[in-house]
Amino acid sequence: MQLIIAIIKPAKLADVRDALNDIGCKGMTVTDVKGFGQQKGHDELYRGAKYRAEFLPKIRLDIAAVNEQSQQIVDTIQKASHTGSTGDGKIFVLSLEQVVRIRTSETDEQAI
Numbered sequence: 001m002q003l004i005i006a007i008i009k010p011a012k013l014a015d016v017r018d019a020l021n022d023i024g025c026k027g028m029t030v031t032d033v034k035g036f037g038q039q040k041g042h043d044e045l046y047r048g049a050k051y052r053a054e055f056l057p058k059i060r061l062d063i064a065a066v067n068e069q070s071q072q073i074v075d076t077i078q079k080a081s082h083t084g085s086t087g088d089g090k091i092f093v094l095s096l097e098q099v100v101r102i103r104t105s106e107t108d109e110q111a112i
């Protein structure tokens, strides 16, 4: 199992949700976050300059996926959230050790 963490532009959340729904994604957690990347929250012209980093609002998605669907989810997020501008976001994929569905005590793939 994999845990997919995606940081995207808030304006892209609805598109990403719909695209993930279309491929049968089982669930997701959405959080308002803030952060910065290589432009440090400024226009890319400022790259490398010693400006103080500014946090920009972003959306974080957490999605647990079975191994077989992980790459499809990553590709779907990438396609649906892409604008081509700086700040489009980033996707992190981590190995996921254990999942438990609290209601039924099902575990791992059955619990996703």
Ligand SMILES: Nc1ncnc2c1ncn2[C@@H]1O[C@H](COP(=O)(O)OP(=O)(O)OP(=O)(O)O)[C@@H](O)[C@H]1O
Binding pocket: 007, 034, 035, 036, 037, 038, 039, 040, 056, 058, 085, 086, 087, 088, 089, 090
């Ligand atoms: N190395 C990182 N570690 C953790 N979070 C990051 C990292 N890089 C980016 N993020 C998160 O992703 C958000 C969007 O990053 P962003 O798309 O600007 O990355 P970038 O590397 O600057 O790429 P680009 O040049 O396309 O803007 C940031 O606001 C931050 O929340």
Ligand SMILES: [Mg+2]
Binding pocket: 036, 037, 038, 039, 040, 086, 087, 088
């Ligand atoms: Mg950036």
